Amino acid sequence: MTIKKSLAFILLPLALLVALLVGNNQAVSAAGQTVSRVQAKKTLVLGTSPDYAPYEFLVNKNGKNKTVGMDIDVAQKVADDLHVKLVIKSMDFDALLVGLETGKVDMVISAMSPTDERTKSVDFSDVYYLGGQSILVNKADAKIYKSKNSFIGKKVGVQTGSLQQTLAKKQIKNAQITGLTKVPDLVLALKSHKIDGIVAEEPVATAYASNDPELVQIDGKFNLGADMQGSAIAFPKNSPTLVAAANKSIAQIKKQKLIPQYLKSAGSLMKTNTHNTSMWHYWSYFAKGIGYTLFITIISIIIGIFIGVVLAFARLSKNKLFHSLAVMYIEFVRGTPLMIQIMFVYFGIGLWVNIPALFAGVIAVSLNSAAYVAEIIRSGINAIDAGQTEASRSLGLSQHDTMRYIILPQALKNIWPALGNEFISLIKESSIVSIIGVTDLIYQLKVVQSATYKGVAPIFVAMVIYFILTFSLSKLLNHIERKMQHA
Secondary structure, three states, rough: HHHHHHHHEEEEEEEEHHHEEEEEHHHHHHHHOOHHHHHHHHHHEEEEOEOOOOOOEEEEEEEEEEEEHHHHHHHHHHHHHHOOEEEEEEEHHHHHHHHHOOOOOOEEEEOOOOOOOHOOOOOEOOOEEEEOOEEEEEEEHHOOOHHHHOOOOEEEEEEOOHHHHHHHHHHHHOOEEEEOOOOOHHHHHHHOOOOOEEEEHHHHHEEEEEEEEEEEEEOOOOOOOOOOOOEOOOEEEHHHHHHHHHHHHHHHHHHHOOOOHHHEEEEEHHHHHHOOOOHHHHHHHHHHHHHHHHHHHHHOOOOOHHHHHHHHHHHHHHOHHHHHHHHHHHHHHHOOHHHHHHHHHHHHHHHHOOHHHHHHHHHHHHHHHHHHHHHHHHHHHOOOOOHHHHHHHHOOOOOHHHHHHHHHHHHHHHHHHHHHHHHHHHHHEEEEEEEOOOHHHHHHHHHHHHHHHOOOHHHHHHHHHHHHHHHHHHHHHHHHHHHHHHO
8 A cells, every 4th residue: 555545544434524524513512501401411521620619619517519609600600590400510621622522511600701712612690790800929039029010021820712812822922821721730731830820810819829828929919901801601602692681690699699609619629629738638549549540540541452352353453444444543552642542532432422430441541552452463473483373274273273372372471561651651641631630639639739739749649649550550460470480
């Protein structure tokens, strides 16, 4: 097969898949979302990024994570007025609108402003809260920085895709903008002097400054004219009835002056959350993360080995179709990032099938691992001298028996260290599933950071846990290898 034909063979199916995804996405957007559809399924699914106290954050209630905050109270009000149950899905902030456009959630509330760019792809409700903009700095630098003008040419941190990112770019001259998806990561960068300040909404800056003595909040003195839209609820494009229902609830919130009550309630929960910030107090969070990490890893190893064996034999096959399909799959998977594959399975395939985040993560990690396992197995089989096959066949063994009793046992001994490395890597690589809201160890790390306002301690705990997991697996694999060598 020539290079041109090979490229055509690979690119044509991909082009068709992209066309189908785009077409389906446009169909979803065209259909929008309606009140009757939400009431028919009796649930209102909310997408949010719970790392932005006091808007949305997590608390430990009766040993379980619970998403709370001012925004959650607003969402609950909308759900109550629609007489449906509120279901909360956690995602990274910059994945929220993707989740909305692909039908994973019915609405998004995450201190999100209705910018011109966003209104092109989603519908927004009326603004329910309008707050000021502050800058967080280290206490030792409080005398240096007085407003946004003090940060000319400095390193400024913002949440990726936020209004604060727009404000910093437009109103702080020559600023070196650092965008991260999580506010706790920004705070950690600030405290480790990777950045000089964080642009954040006033309630968020107040929350961090009040709970962390090393931080100080200053007035950014931003021009909040055309750039300042406030916080609103996002809905799928062409959802007029749902937007109208939300606006009705927002009007009642404003009339009854509920926002101050919501903020007061969030503040009291934050104080409860930070009453004991020791890592031992949050052991159940880390334990839950370990459980999910091990579950994803074990299931992915089993599925990955099974599919990997099939792909390895398909690539070794003399059948051109099987060989070409295996090569296409292996090269494509190894040539794209795992994070993109996870998002594709969850959001892309989710256009047709509503796959839960946990299973989407397992599927993506399994399929990714299968490609690497296939190459490890293929290389192990190819490393066996051809004379072994010839000798086996001359003794009357069939091709199947030769592979089963002669080739594979020797190949397995040779490839075991490489397979072991793949299994160990899988434990660490599975951490990427946190991007779609799977509560693995990395997700729980972020939760503890948000709850305790501590950046380094939760990272250290997670690092030690990962080391224990990988070291234990490494010892187990070495023990099995020694057994195989003496067999």
